[in-house]
Amino acid sequence: MTFNHLIWISGGSTWLQRFTLQPFGQFGAAEGFVFISGxxxxxxxxxxxxLRLxxxxKPIAAP
Known part of the structure; x- marks a missing residue:
């Protein structure tokens, strides 16, 4: 997802986009971003x- 956005912003295209640009199964870049954020x-x-628990x-020190 990051790779595709960086290449798109620079205006180029690479052979790697052949594998990364298209959605994987039912998931696209937007869904992947939401999943990683969650x-x-x-x-x-x-x-x-x-850390709060x-x-x-912590045991209380004896006086």
């Missing part, structure tokens, strides 16, 4: 949630 958002939320479970 995956990244979910991963960052999961890491933030994990890890911080909450």
């Amino acid at each position: 995956l990244l958002a979910g991963a960052s939320t999961a890491v933030r949630h994990y 890890k911080h909450a479970r």
